[in-house]
Amino acid sequence: MPAAVVRCPLLLRRHPAAALRRSFSSSGMRSVRRAAGGGSQGRSPAYRGLLLDAGGTLLQLAQPVAETYATLGRPYGVMKSKEYIMQGFKRAFSAPWPKTLRYQGDGRPFWRIVVAEATDCTNSDYFEEVYQYYAHGDAWRLPDGAYRTLRDLKDAGVKLAVVSNFDTRLRKLLKDLNVSNMFDAIVVSSEVGYEKPAPEIFKIALEQIGVEASNAVHVGDDETADKAGANAIGLECWLWGEDVKEFSEIQRRIVAKGSR
Structure with missing residues (x-):
């Protein structure tokens, strides 16, 4: 799906959101993680902070x-x-x-x-x-493994932030999908007055989570807004769909083996 399409905050509805929210409930995901041997035990993060784009990365459209x-x-x-x-x-x-x-x-x-x-x-x-x-x-869905990855990274001590060019609907959408409480910061362009690739929006997010650019990574789906913007302040960026294609891959690259 084209990047521009994925970022659109205006799509179809009639989707079983209640079932979706139940499937991502905290208690349910904790049970799955225990059964699968997941979690952060015995691992130390290679990065102390993860910044995530919203539309097209964390939030995917339910229908075209x-x-x-x-x-x-x-x-x-x-x-x-x-x-x-x-x-x-x-x-x-x-x-x-x-x-x-x-x-x-x-x-x-x-x-x-x-x-x-x-x-x-x-x-x-x-x-x-x-x-x-x-x-x-x-109207939206989380990518496969997103909830578990966020929970495991949070358990491992990684600071999490959303950094998004979006309007004021974003906070409600994150809440509807039961992930808003996962984040230490939610930085929305319409609220802070800067849009990616402006360096200010990334700096605000890093300041709010208390992590230096050299010790964090940003994941987004736009070559200019996300990658060029992040790299301009010394922040590494992985392009969603190219550098990383699954949230479990993000987790593997952030959490390195070794003692905590």
């Missing part, structure tokens, strides 16, 4: 953008093909944004343009339905 836009749009007369919608979405998402921040506050001005460009529909009720859909955890 075009499918969501098309399904929600039918009652409003949206009859465009999924291919047409996807092309319009990519075009609008990647276009230069005239303002300092793409995601200001709740991000509605930006997303209103994206939805209209993708579907040729400017109906306010349609936009609001799409927008609200992506404000709920049902």
Whole structure:
């Protein structure tokens, strides 16, 4: 799935979020970890801090953008093909944004343009339905092994932070997916006034978790926003989908064998 698509905070809904949340419950994951012999016993972290991108890395879409836009749009007369919608979405998402921040506050001005460009529909009720859909955890999922990896790294003493170009819906989404309490810091561009690749947003996250750039790693899915931005301040970055493809791989690379 294209990186731009994965980062979109506006997708389909009708997904069994309750079952998803139950599957990621803390007690359940602890039981799985004990049965599998997981955890951090006998291991010491190679890094003291992990910074994670949200959309496209920690948060994955439950359904493709075009499918969501098309399904929600039918009652409003949206009859465009999924291919047409996807092309319009990519075009609008990647276009230069005239303002300092793409995601200001709740991000509605930006997303209103994206939805209209993708579907040729400017109906306010349609936009609001799409927008609200992506404000709920049902529209998103965690990658396989993400919850367990976060828990094990936290148990090993690794400081965890989310560093994301996102609007104000992000905190609720993390809470809906039962991972917000895993993080020592959640740094959202619309709240701090900086967007990746600006060095300030990474520095804020590192300061909040109390870890130096040389002793932390960032994982994200964008070559410019994540990798170039992190590397500019001496922060190592692994690209999701290229350098690491599973959360269990992130854990293996962070936690080195040896005594704690």
